[in-house]
Amino acid sequence: MTEAAAHGAHPPGFAHQFEDMQQQREAGNLGMWVFLVTEILFFGGMFTAYIVYRLLHYESFVTGSHLLEVKFGATNTYVLICSSLTMALAIRSAQTGKRKGQIIFWLILTMIFGALFLGLKFTFEWRHDYIEHIVPGFGFQYRPEWGSLGPGVQMFMCFYFFMTGMHAVHMIVGLGILTVLVIMTARNKFSPGYYAPLEISGLYWHFVDIVWIFLFALLYLIGGRY
Amino acid sequence: MSEHSEHTGHVVPVRTYLLVFFALMAGTALTTAVAYIDLGRWNTVVALAIAFTKMCLVILFFMHVKYATGLTRVVILCGFFWLAIMITLTLSDELTRVWEINPSGWSALLPFASRLL
Numbered sequence: 001m002t003e004a005a006a007h008g009a010h011p012p013g014f015a016h017q018f019e020d021m022q023q024q025r026e027a028g029n030l031g032m033w034v035f036l037v038t039e040i041l042f043f044g045g046m047f048t049a050y051i052v053y054r055l056l057h058y059e060s061f062v063t064g065s066h067l068l069e070v071k072f073g074a075t076n077t078y079v080l081i082c083s084s085l086t087m088a089l090a091i092r093s094a095q096t097g098k099r100k101g102q103i104i105f106w107l108i109l110t111m112i113f114g115a116l117f118l119g120l121k122f123t124f125e126w127r128h129d130y131i132e133h134i135v136p137g138f139g140f141q142y143r144p145e146w147g148s149l150g151p152g153v154q155m156f157m158c159f160y161f162f163m164t165g166m167h168a169v170h171m172i173v174g175l176g177i178l179t180v181l182v183i184m185t186a187r188n189k190f191s192p193g194y195y196a197p198l199e200i201s202g203l204y205w206h207f208v209d210i211v212w213i214f215l216f217a218l219l220y221l222i223g224g225r226y
Numbered sequence: 227m228s229e230h231s232e233h234t235g236h237v238v239p240v241r242t243y244l245l246v247f248f249a250l251m252a253g254t255a256l257t258t259a260v261a262y263i264d265l266g267r268w269n270t271v272v273a274l275a276i277a278f279t280k281m282c283l284v285i286l287f288f289m290h291v292k293y294a295t296g297l298t299r300v301v302i303l304c305g306f307f308w309l310a311i312m313i314t315l316t317l318s319d320e321l322t323r324v325w326e327i328n329p330s331g332w333s334a335l336l337p338f339a340s341r342l343l
Contacts, residue, residue, distance in 0.1 A: 025235060029290075030298050037305030044309040051313065052320050070258060077254045085247040088238070088288045095237050199235070199290075206288045210281045216254075217277040221261040224269040 013194030021193055032200040036207050043211050046166070050159050050218065053152075060152020065222045067134050067153070068160065072125040073220035076117050077212060083113030084209045091202050094185075094195035103185045103198075110205070111178045118171055121164070129157075136161065160219050167215060170208045177201045236293035246287045253280045 011021060018024035054061045090106035126135070133141040136158050142150040181201055184190065190198060257276040265272060286292040291299060 026295055026298070029294065030301060033298055033301050033305075037301060037308075040305045040309055041312065044312055048313050048316050052316060055317075055320060070261070074254060074258045078251060081247065081250045081254065084250075084284065084288050085243060088243050089240070092237060092240070092243070095235065203289055206284050209288075210284050213277050213280050213284075217257060217273040221257060221273045222270065224264060225261040226264045 011193050012191060013189070013196065025196060025199075028196045028200055029203070032203050036203060039207060043163075043166070046159070046163050047214070047218070050163070053155055053159065054222070057149075057152030057155060060146075060149040061156045061222060063146060063149050064134075064153040064156030064160070065219060066225070067129075067132065067157070068220050069125065069128065070220050070225060072120065072128075073216045076120055076125075077216045079113050079117045079120070080209045080212050083110045083117070084206050086110040086113065087202050087205045090181075091195065091198050094190045094198050095192055097192040100185050100188060100190075103190065104182055107178055107182050107185065111175055111182075114171055114175050114178070118168060118175075121168060163215055163219065167208065167211055170211070174201075174205050174208055177204065236290060238287060238290065238293075242287060246283050249283055250280055253283075 010016075014021055015024055018027065086106045086109040090103055090110060093103045093106055129135050130138060133139050134153075134157050136154050140154055140157070142154075146153055178201070181198060184197060253276050257273055260272050260276075261269060263269075285302070291302065
């Protein structure tokens, strides 16, 4: 069999080292999950540090948590869940062989929700924090009512900005990936037989959603709000 | 293992996605509401339990792990197992340190242990 004939026999997107598309798809998903496991441990390191410092400075962390606005955190949680749904629907559209316009519609909607999340965070929440002088390194001011809790409050705000900041970086990367997916979809790269980039990017997007679910619970709702 | 011989993988019904979506939205509303009720240390337990439930819903349905191969599931469980090792071993050190010149015995650990919740 000539080289050209061998290529012609393959479905689009099929890589030669695999037995069939099913095996290729499972290998791809497995590989992405191995990467996500390293991400679990990456964020896990920060969560572990958070747990330790929360044990040492519990009252400070509660005081710091009460400086954050629950409405911002809750709104962003809703927005991210919406984006996860639209991402799942984008993949489903590709699986079921819908028109590429429909896939692009769901992908763009996902991007809008992702951008909305970042927009709310940067322009409302972090601006609010800056005006309140609770951004470490950018005009952070101790308040008299904190007393000896002050350094612990600053520590909490450091955790808050590093963890939500690292999450925001992942969101920005996700938006870049979604842009590439839109271009690939427009170029007819996907079919019901091959949509691996969509599926694997979806795993990443949902993972970032999960990280936020825990950040919301641990940073905003810690120790109650009553 | 997927029961489909097709290459497309498992197609989850839109209805399932919507149910999971509404469950996640309801969970967010619930966890926010519960934070305003004084449950003492149970506030943290409830918040984490709801977050864990939401995570499971996302992993199983949005991330298709309910329909994934056994190998993929084992890899995911290993990831969470290593996370558990990291947290457990760190705390086994942290919680058994007594920050006193003259340690007053195991009772000194109780304030630290109780702050876990």
